[in-house]
Amino acid sequence: MDAVSHLHSMRALILAPHGRDAAVAADLLRAVGIAAEICPDLPALLRELERGAGFALITDEAFRTADLNDLSRWLADQPPWSDFAFVLLTQRGGGVERNPTLARLTEILGNVTFLERPFHAGTLVSVARTALRGRERQYEARARLEEMHTAEKRLTAALDQAKRAAEHQTLLIGELNHRVKNTLATVQSIVMQTLRTNVTPEAAKEAIQMRLLALSRAHDVLTRESWEGADLVEVVTRALEPYETVNENRLHIAGPHVRLTPRMSLALAMALHELATNAVKYGALSNKVGIVEVSWTVQSGLAPPRLSLRWAESGGPPMKAPSRRGFGSRLIERSLAQDLDGQVKIAFEPTGVVCTVDAPVA
Incomplete structure (x- = not known):
């Protein structure tokens, strides 16, 4: 509380509209260091009460015919810590027991002390x-209540934060369990399908290792992003990185930055690995002049926007459609379409494999 606020909060408000009672009382109080403010009427008293005061010194005739409804409302609206004190100056011999008006004022004012006139200065x-000491204790109670309220808010905030942290931890554990199960299911599928389609243990071992490395690279991208998603440019670049050759420009990548979900990122990374592996064995990357182009666009005018991605090979050996689809083709056409909630098509053109993807981008 600053000096001005403290001065207002500990001053005496005097309402004595008749005679010299107001001036005399003000002089006596000021002489002992108590700030005093004389109010000419009841509305002025109410305005000063709003600004703050220690107690009010009032003559009973000032209230005798006055409308006290506004004062009563002000008293009723006091905060819990406040019990404002009134000192009521009465006429000699006009005690509460003989004066019904004073009894009514007691009910309205509550904390009231009666002082008969003429009064002694010391009294x-x-x-x-006494009134100011009581008011000071009320201010101290207010300060303690404010401290308690502040401490309560801090405690509530700390408890809320702890609750949110616990809920977040539970969510993370659930998400981790979900991702581990999905990863294990993916690994199991890779191993089972690879063993089914490779005739020699050496070929199966190599295929499994390559596919798991591709899965690992995709996980690396997502881990750096806290598994909140990944940029399509980085997904494509990291997936094709093992197939780049020094001083050659055979992998052409073109497309805007697009944010993908973790599920889409993993699915595309595995599909690109399968396409690149097939290109190395049979397609554009199996010789020294073939080219692979990976390009994509996003139709942003739709809701949600749609991704159109195209893998196209050229310059490789003449291509013809295989008699049966291997694991790689099934992985791309079925699993990728399911994970992307879109459409995936593979065509074995004479110039090379063409794979198109059309899927919504969440």
């Missing part, structure tokens, strides 16, 4: 100091 000062 007035003593009553004023």
Whole structure:
């Protein structure tokens, strides 16, 4: 509380519209260091009460015919810590037991002390100091309540933060379990299908190792992004990185930056690996002049936007459609389409393999 606020909060408000009671009381209080403010009427008193005060010194005739509804409402609206004190100056011999009006004022004002006139200066000062000490204790109670309220808010915030942290941890554990299960299922599928389609243990071993390395590279991209997704440019670049040859420009990649979900990133990375592996064995990358072009566009005017990706080989040996689809083709056409919630087509053109992907981008 600053100096001005403290001065207002500990001052005496005086309402004594008749005679010299107001001036005399103000002089007596100021003489002992108590700030005093004289109010000309009841509305002025209410305005000053809003600004703050320690107690009010009022003559009973000021309330005798006045409308006290506004004052009563102000008292009823006091905060829990406040019990504002009134010192009511009465006429000699006009005690509460003989004066019904004073009894009514007691009910309205609540915390009221009656002081008969003419009063002794020492008595007035003593009553004023008692009222101010009571008001000071009320301010102390207010400060403690504010401290308790602040501490309660801090505790509530800490508990909320701890609750959110616990919920987030539970979510992360669930997500981790889900990803581990998905990864194990993917590995199991890779191993089973590879063993089924490779006739020699050496070929199966090599195929499994290559596919697991491709899966690992895709995981690396997602791990750097905290598994919140990955950029398509990086997914394509990392998937085709093992197939680049020094001083050759046979892998052409072109397309805008597109944010993919973790599921789409893994599916595309595995599909690109299968396409690149096939190109190395039978297609454009099996000689020294073939080219692979990977390009994509995004139709942003749709809701959701759609990704159109195309893998196209050229310059390799003449291509003809195989008599049966291997694991790689099935992985691309079935699994990729399912993971992307879109359409995937593979065509064995004479110039090389062409794979097109059309899928929504969430």
